[in-house]
Amino acid sequence: MKQVQVITITGNTDKAVSAVCIDSRKVSEGSMFITVRGTLSDGHDYIDKAVASGATAVVCEQMPSLQDATVTYLLVKDASAAAGDIAAAFYDFPSRDLKVTGVTGTNGKTTVATLLYQLFTQLGYHCGLISTVTNYIGTEAFTATHTTPDAISIQALFAKMRDAGCSHVFMEVSSHAVHQQRIRGIEFDGGIFTNITHDHLDYHKTFDEYIRVKKSFFDQLPKSAFALTNLDDKRGMVMLQNTAALKQTYSLRVPADIKGKVLENNLSGLVMSIDGHEVHMRMIGIFNAYNMLAVYGAARLLGEQDVEILSVLSSLHGAPGRFETIRSGKEQILGIVDYAHTPDALLNVLATIQQLRANDERIITVIGCGGDRDKTKRPLMAQVAADKSDQVILTSDNPRSEDPELILDEMEAELSFPQKRKVLRIADRYQAIKTACSIASPGDIVLVAGKGHETYQEIKGVRTHFDDREVLGETFRVLQK
Numbered sequence: 001m002k003q004v005q006v007i008t009i010t011g012n013t014d015k016a017v018s019a020v021c022i023d024s025r026k027v028s029e030g031s032m033f034i035t036v037r038g039t040l041s042d043g044h045d046y047i048d049k050a051v052a053s054g055a056t057a058v059v060c061e062q063m064p065s066l067q068d069a070t071v072t073y074l075l076v077k078d079a080s081a082a083a084g085d086i087a088a089a090f091y092d093f094p095s096r097d098l099k100v101t102g103v104t105g106t107n108g109k110t111t112v113a114t115l116l117y118q119l120f121t122q123l124g125y126h127c128g129l130i131s132t133v134t135n136y137i138g139t140e141a142f143t144a145t146h147t148t149p150d151a152i153s154i155q156a157l158f159a160k161m162r163d164a165g166c167s168h169v170f171m172e173v174s175s176h177a178v179h180q181q182r183i184r185g186i187e188f189d190g191g192i193f194t195n196i197t198h199d200h201l202d203y204h205k206t207f208d209e210y211i212r213v214k215k216s217f218f219d220q221l222p223k224s225a226f227a228l229t230n231l232d233d234k235r236g237m238v239m240l241q242n243t244a245a246l247k248q249t250y251s252l253r254v255p256a257d258i259k260g261k262v263l264e265n266n267l268s269g270l271v272m273s274i275d276g277h278e279v280h281m282r283m284i285g286i287f288n289a290y291n292m293l294a295v296y297g298a299a300r301l302l303g304e305q306d307v308e309i310l311s312v313l314s315s316l317h318g319a320p321g322r323f324e325t326i327r328s329g330k331e332q333i334l335g336i337v338d339y340a341h342t343p344d345a346l347l348n349v350l351a352t353i354q355q356l357r358a359n360d361e362r363i364i365t366v367i368g369c370g371g372d373r374d375k376t377k378r379p380l381m382a383q384v385a386a387d388k389s390d391q392v393i394l395t396s397d398n399p400r401s402e403d404p405e406l407i408l409d410e411m412e413a414e415l416s417f418p419q420k421r422k423v424l425r426i427a428d429r430y431q432a433i434k435t436a437c438s439i440a441s442p443g444d445i446v447l448v449a450g451k452g453h454e455t456y457q458e459i460k461g462v463r464t465h466f467d468d469r470e471v472l473g474e475t476f477r478v479l480q481k
């Protein structure tokens with residue numbers, strides 16, 4: 001555990017702190033307020049507000065010009081690093097009492113972390129899960145606000161997990177979290193890399209920087225941990241280059257520590273051979289074969305016996321909103337809701353559908369791209385949709401602060417003439433799904449991608465209830481298909 005690098009302390013050091021906060025809006029009497037420099041604003045600007053709300057200690061990188069005599073100020077070099085270290089100490093280093101496995105990669109984090117949580121729960125352990133969809137402490141669910149929460153929320157969750165008697169935690173580690181040091185203070189037992197493809201270039205600026213940030217998660221792992229990577233990803237080995245952790249690999253294509261082979265792949269699941277054992281699984285598509293290898297490999301590295309793991313793998317069902325199928329009432333149309341929100345994920349899910357359809361059923365895809373996120377993925381996602389579908393309806397995802405029509409313009413911008421002929425544009429997502437279902441004939445497949453488990457849509461900063469699964473189900477009922 002790293003020590004907080006304190007440059008100077010001003011004020012009384014002999015007082016208890018009731019809470020640790022990085023957000024002045026959450027400060028209460030006796031809190032310690034840590035000033036993080038963010039992307040929109042600077043935590044230093046909220047010191048006065050935090051003190052007015054009762055903060056009695058302030059951790060900052062720059063002393064405020066006017067200081068309050070009743071407040072203790074700690075001047076540090078790196079307040080984001082201090083936040084993780086202080087939070088870990090405040091909650092008495094909960095990760096030391098938990099086996100913590102972090103999952104990183106562009107796609108598959110939620111799936112792998114959720115499958116591991118399901119697997120270890122079925123093996124009889126009390127587990128925690130930190131994920132995009134829901135956080136769990138044992139079987140109790142807590143709303144998730146981020147894929148990886150801020151450092152203080154993580155340590156608070158860990159403390160609750162420890163106090164509830166959890167032994168294992170599976171958590172997603174996003175690249176934003178690594179970059180912002182939200183994972184600082186966690187003593188990891190293992191790290192898993194799924195893959196890296198185009199995403200988040202709005203934040204990381206270049207693909208090389210995105211790779212560097214993901215790799216730095218493995219660089220930070222201790223010798224006692226394992227680092228499990230996907231050898232079939234071009235950057236799989238790069239991730240492990242400088243790690244002190246035990247290097248382990250999985251692959252479907254080349255020799256690896258965990259070697260798998262897909263024997264059957266259809267709409268009811270996968271049959272795989274893993275380390276020579278045949279396993280039937282409910283997860284669909286080759287990308288899930290990779291997720292399964294990661295899960296099996298991590299479980300082995302966490303000390304479980306292969307026979308025990310294999311006996312449970314067949315019953316795992318993955319995360320909500322990932323390749324979730326909804327059949328129309330008369331079973332004529334297959335609806336699929338999937339969280340594919342990157343070009344690679346969309347390509348994988350559509351390639352899977354193409355491979356698995358019995359005859360040449362038509363594929364109708366409804367897809368949008370989120371606002372205030374990587375703009376360079378917009379034309380790519382529209383192109384993938386057009387290339388791999390028979391009909392595409394471009395629509396809104398979560399436009400957030402952006403104009404939905406301008407996002408659609410960017411999606412359409414690089415479509416070729418033959419691609420354009422397949423594309424309709426309907427900004428209203430409800431109408432887009434309704435139209436897709438209306439034009440679907442018996443046997444067709446309607447893929448609604450991008451929002452998966454989400455139960456809201458955010459337009460101009462306002463969130464309203466929206467659930468692709470509900471809309472598909474309702475529309476099928478109304479159309480009596």
Ligand SMILES: CC(=O)N[C@H]1[C@@H](OP(=O)(O)OP(=O)(O)OC[C@H]2O[C@@H](n3ccc(=O)[nH]c3=O)[C@H](O)[C@@H]2O)O[C@H](CO)[C@@H](O)[C@@H]1O[C@H](C)C(=O)N[C@@H](C)C(=O)N[C@H](CCC(=O)O)C(=O)O
Nearest residue numbers: 022023024036038039040041043046146147148150174176
């Ligand atoms: C771009 C980004 O990552 N932003 C995150 C970042 O916010 P920020 O840097 O903009 O913070 P800021 O608003 O500038 O404020 C700076 C500091 O002042 C504090 N503040 C701010 C206002 C105030 O009144 N008082 C106050 O004290 C803030 O708490 C913060 O500590 O730090 C905040 C606290 O941790 C996060 O909530 C926030 O996530 C925003 C909401 C977000 O949408 N993040 C997304 C992009 C994200 O993190 N996504 C990844 C998943 C990506 C993936 O792999 O798909 C995730 O892990 O969820």
Ligand SMILES: Nc1ncnc2c1ncn2[C@@H]1O[C@H](COP(=O)(O)OP(=O)(O)OP(=O)(O)O)[C@@H](O)[C@H]1O
Nearest residue numbers: 106107108109110111132147287338339340345349
């Ligand atoms: N191993 C994989 N490789 C490629 N694509 C995948 C893989 N696993 C899942 N996907 C696709 O990516 C989508 C998102 O999967 P998942 O939610 O597990 O990823 P994530 O990394 O948690 O995403 P986020 O960054 O939003 O947290 C899925 O709906 C599926 O289309």
Ligand SMILES: N[C@H](CCC[C@H](N)C(=O)O)C(=O)O
Nearest residue numbers: 341369370373397398450451
């Ligand atoms: N973790 C991703 C999720 C994107 C999901 C998509 N529905 C969107 O809103 O853009 C992000 O925050 O970029």
Ligand SMILES: [Mg+2]
Nearest residue numbers: 109110132147
């Ligand atoms: Mg996720």
